[in-house]
């Protein structure tokens with residue numbers, strides 16, 4: 001019987017999923033830098049335009065991009081995937097494909113800054129309103145539903161304080177309301193959380209983060225049931241132009257090969273580092289989804305199989321936080337995450353500076369918080385670097 005890649009282990013899917021070889025039998029996936037495709041005959045052009053198999057134009061699809069989409073879909077356990085030029089293109093498309101003028105969205109209030117801009121500044125221009133809720137409060141999701149609610153959006157774990165949302169419970173509320181649940185799964189990665197299996201309808205990624213994981217290219221993806229990806233997203237993706245470049249798709253395809261290895265190693269190091277940070281006298285509070293003292297540890301045990309590589313900790317004030325950053329010698333001061341290189345940032349003055357103070361306080365983000373993305377350096381070197389910077393804070 002032929003092997004079904006859907007039954008493969010994640011590690012096998014990561015290196016062999018979606019592979020389409022040419023007649024040369026190349027081992028490494030081919031990079032097709034081509035905008036368009038020549039047809040054998042007028043009739044074959046007609047057949048492709050009628051929806052038959054084969055490629056037409058890079059904005060619609062490309063063999064390298066399709067290999068990336070198929071590999072990621074297998075790893076996510078999704079029927080279908082559409083790649084986009086960035087994570088934000090994926091989030092924008094994921095929402096735009098579900099709503100029209102007069103509709104309503106419910107979103108967790110701790111969201112990536114650009115996602116908030118789309119909901120608060122962009123969508124209202126087209127008559128779509130958003131209600132923000134405390135994503136950890138199930139009753140709040142239920143109470144926010146209106147007759148015209150069409151989409152729920154949540155990040156879990158959320159940036160920057162790693163709040164976790166009960167995806168299954170929120171999916172039930174969305175479905176009872178006739179809405180779709182979109183989950184931004186960047187922090188957990190497909191290695192540690194499968195939102196579709198928990199009940200979500202759509203998963204979005206910034207592939208810029210762990211999927212590349214080596215600081216090179218932007219990319220994104222939308223995943224879900226084949227029917228939904230066709231009905232809600234196929235036309236908007238083709239005609240508004242957020243296609244992923246085949247070059248970036250190739251880089252990300254190679255990134256997927258080592259995603260599981262990298263994320264597991266980063267997570268092992270993050271767990272050690274989180275313990276060292278939590279036990280340091282200068283640290284008021286540490287939040288790490290892999291620790292038993294995470295406020296939602298029981299929920300995490302239910303829906304995630306690992307804590308991930310991001311740690312948040314509170315040094316009590318801006319001065320101490322900045323001294324910590326300025327003392328680091330190995331870890332970079334940078335706002336990215338999921339990279340091979342460890343990075344730390346002060347969210348209040350970088351990623352979350354445009355968030356009004358009242359809203360920042362609502363999510364508990366005060367001036368002392370540092371968010372750290374743990375990379376692939378040696379755990380001993382990182383512990384020494386971080387401990388020295390904590391001493392200085």
Ligand SMILES: *Cc1c(COP(=O)(O)O)cnc(C)c1O
Pocket residue numbers: 086087088089091112155159184186187205206207208209218219220
């Ligand atoms: C980075 C990020 C995005 C945006 O992705 P880009 O690739 O930078 O466009 C969206 N959501 C989360 C949680 C992110 O970390």
